[in-house]
Amino acid sequence: MIQHETKEYLLQELDVVAKWEKDQKGMWFWEKIGRVPFMILDRITPKVVHKKVGQALDEIGSYIQKGGSYLTSEKEVLKRVKKHTGNEEVGIESIKELPLPVMDDISEAIVASRKKVAMTQGATTGIGGFLTLSIDIPFILGISLKTLQEIALSYGYDPNEQSERVFIIKCLQFVSSDIVGKQAILQELTDFNKPSPDKRDQTISQLQGWREVMVSFRDNFGWKKLFQMIPIAGILFGSMINKSMMHDIGEAGRMLYRKRRILEKLESSDN
Template sequence: MENYEKRARLELSNWQAKMIKRPSLFNNLTKGMQNRVNQLIPERVHQAMTTAIKNLLRATLIGSEYTTQKPVSLNLTLEEREKQVQSRLIFYRKAAAWEGAGTGAGGLLLGLADFPLLLSLKMKFLFEVAALYGYNVRDYRERLYILHLFQLAFASDKGRREIYQKIYHWQSTVQKFPPDLPLQSIDWRQLQQEYRDYIDLVKLLQLLPGIGAVVGAYGNYRLLDTLGETAINGYRLRYFNK
């Protein structure tokens, strides 16, 4: 167990360094190119993505669809918990890849359907991970933490540093959210735009005939991989800061 925790600390430290790294010139140039590509995407595609993000993420905070997970026993070691987390990550990566391949092979209409389906898979995964680390997702503060992890995974270079600081200082961050109206404290516009910008290019290529299935499978797999890394290290941060 001690060796495992040493390795986990090292991985966490490397991840933290990535979170606070300043944007490079290449990143800034890439962002500019992405903005130009986004202008080529039909407005109805943008609108469908924005609506799906807003509605599903709001539902995670106020609904009960994902809050049935019970926290796992506090007696488990970090290694035991993370073996289960890795198992669920493998499952969700495969599910996302199959879903992306299926919708990517179906052209524009099925390609658009992929967006809310993938978003739902991501949120289900995050709720399961929270429970495996022993947190009660019925607590609205834990659902807010899940939302911040989601935002961190797909944030821009500039936004990532800001969100990471909120997660790092979670105890003080969560006190700023009014328990009766937590939704008012979320910058939905920033969250929607940054997530959309992060995946727009992949989703655009997924709509193209011939390569849509391949792009959809690989793209969805990698997106779940990114989310998994963020979730694991986000909860390691709380584990080691207790």
């Protein structure tokens, strides 16, 4: 375990994040046309299912304001930190002081655990084809938010704060954006910690259209979910697709939060 992180080490790790950012090329062509299956779903899905999906979106919207039912518990993450460090007196403030490799290990374990849950859910909902697929959509949105919150905690950030929930939604939006959108979001999140009320207010105001953010995320399931619409065969596809989606969300969350923590550590070392 690294007890003291030199400036050279932090800059090296920041370069790792920068390389990841360059690899984010946006959606491939097949991802862009992937919204077509949901146009079909809109036509053939019963109204009651549409209503349930709409209610889920409303709940997620309230998450930005007050956390709602999607606000995760700190206990599980703190338990992981205690087990990893052997320190029983752990809180969010003390997590901030942990070495970066420890934060990385904890966040990786969180993502791995969530992948397993998502795979099981994908296999279960894959049994019934497109009808149960509509149940899978709000589930994935919910587990994605909780995973990002737990990643936030593992890097010492508190999702109880509204500004932190804004950052989490932007991470979620990043995953389903095209290359232009990703570049814009990366710039916004790079400036997120800078003490500029105008910048922070601008980011929050952009999220007033949170429904569009969530609908875009839902639609980005695209044709990846198309095969899950086939009863029985959807078990395999549902499991694989959910695992892939959680991988992408987990990777984005880890890298974006990792960058924030490195930048703060660098600023602290300079001061």
